Amino acid sequence: MKVTLVAGARPNFMKIAPIIEAIRQAGAAGQPIEYRLVHTGQHYDKNMSESFFTELGIPEPDANLECGGGTQAEQAANIMVRFEQELFANPTDLVLVVGDVTSTMSCSIAAKKLNIDVAHVEAGIRSGDMTMPEEVNRIVTDSITDLFFTTSEVANTNLRRSGVGEERIHFVGNTMIDTLLKQRPRFVQPAFWSDLGLQPQQYFVLTLHRPANVDDAEGLRTLIDTITQTSRNLPIIFPVHPRTARNLKQFNISAPNLHLVEPMSYLQFNYLVERARAVITDSGGITEETTVMGVPCITLRNSTERPETVTVGTNELIGTDPAALPPYMERLFSNDWKQGGVPELWDGQTAGRIVDILLRTYSSKTQPATTN
Numbered sequence: 001m002k003v004t005l006v007a008g009a010r011p012n013f014m015k016i017a018p019i020i021e022a023i024r025q026a027g028a029a030g031q032p033i034e035y036r037l038v039h040t041g042q043h044y045d046k047n048m049s050e051s052f053f054t055e056l057g058i059p060e061p062d063a064n065l066e067c068g069g070g071t072q073a074e075q076a077a078n079i080m081v082r083f084e085q086e087l088f089a090n091p092t093d094l095v096l097v098v099g100d101v102t103s104t105m106s107c108s109i110a111a112k113k114l115n116i117d118v119a120h121v122e123a124g125i126r127s128g129d130m131t132m133p134e135e136v137n138r139i140v141t142d143s144i145t146d147l148f149f150t151t152s153e154v155a156n157t158n159l160r161r162s163g164v165g166e167e168r169i170h171f172v173g174n175t176m177i178d179t180l181l182k183q184r185p186r187f188v189q190p191a192f193w194s195d196l197g198l199q200p201q202q203y204f205v206l207t208l209h210r211p212a213n214v215d216d217a218e219g220l221r222t223l224i225d226t227i228t229q230t231s232r233n234l235p236i237i238f239p240v241h242p243r244t245a246r247n248l249k250q251f252n253i254s255a256p257n258l259h260l261v262e263p264m265s266y267l268q269f270n271y272l273v274e275r276a277r278a279v280i281t282d283s284g285g286i287t288e289e290t291t292v293m294g295v296p297c298i299t300l301r302n303s304t305e306r307p308e309t310v311t312v313g314t315n316e317l318i319g320t321d322p323a324a325l326p327p328y329m330e331r332l333f334s335n336d337w338k339q340g341g342v343p344e345l346w347d348g349q350t351a352g353r354i355v356d357i358l359l360r361t362y363s364s365k366t367q368p369a370t371t372n
Helices: 010-028 046-056 072-089 102-113 133-144 153-161 175-186 217-229 242-250 266-274 285-293 322-333 350-362
Strands: 002-007 034-039 094-098 117-121 147-150 169-171 204-207 236-239 258-261 278-281 297-299 315-317
Touching: 002 010, 002 072, 002 102, 010 034, 010 046, 010 094, 010 175, 010 350, 046 175, 046 266, 072 102, 094 102, 102 117, 102 133, 117 133, 117 350, 147 153, 147 350, 153 169, 169 350, 175 266, 175 285, 175 350, 217 242, 217 258, 217 322, 266 285, 278 285, 285 297, 285 315
Parallel strands: 002 034, 002 094, 094 117, 117 147, 147 169, 204 236, 204 278, 236 258, 278 297, 297 315
Antiparallel strands: none
């Protein structure tokens, strides 16, 4: 069978890398499966993309659609047009998409318009917050998906409630964790570690990017002030998005223990996370990694599409009001944080399960193919 794999943004790289490896291993063992990797170019920074490809062992994409820039609608339209052309030129049996970025939704739509099956890795997760573009992408993608690969029983339940038949839901685990566990022995100390005199458990990692947290001057100032004032003067390492960096400069927001650093490679960032006292974030994927590494995490959001990181893992969802933060910081310094555990099937073997299911599902529909 022929599988077209789609990656569009940085989080997709970590999710797609183990699937590529599993397909290659299956092909080398004589299984009838091959892949074509398509990078939509939704988020593309040459230096960062090349570092991720090299670090994670991802081959150069077979195609780069170069669809960066524009509004969300413009980007979605460009991706659909160019991905449709890609599918005309390179027919496939299945389009496999991961995550919840614009590329995930757009490529799914283009594939289904051509009557090509779609498999969604990380299907069924929901935040319940329709102001998040990712939530729209998830719902639209799952409404037309054929095979659903899920990370949790919560995701399974969400899909059942929307009318998806049990035979199409496959609880396989989390490919993001496949990558984390494989790469963990290879984490690399960032160059600024020594410059800032960092010591394990004696600093915080901060990531903020959601408009609700970073676009309002007074809101951002109050949030940063609260974080820095409750950190007991420990360094706060903030790998900052360019737009957020501009806001901090424009709003004249700073603190002696707040250290803005450039976005890091995967291996450097996770070295930092693994050794942190805690992570403070408004991201989703980071909460999965902190859960597996046993690092306390505080999420500055009102809802999460990854509730297992709270119910099972080390994450606490505290909302967007900075006033909620101090009690959690006190718990950290009192060594009173919950122990946490690892969710079911987050064991590093997810990609192999996905490829096994693909082979079982499509073996009778396709002719044997050679591997890449």
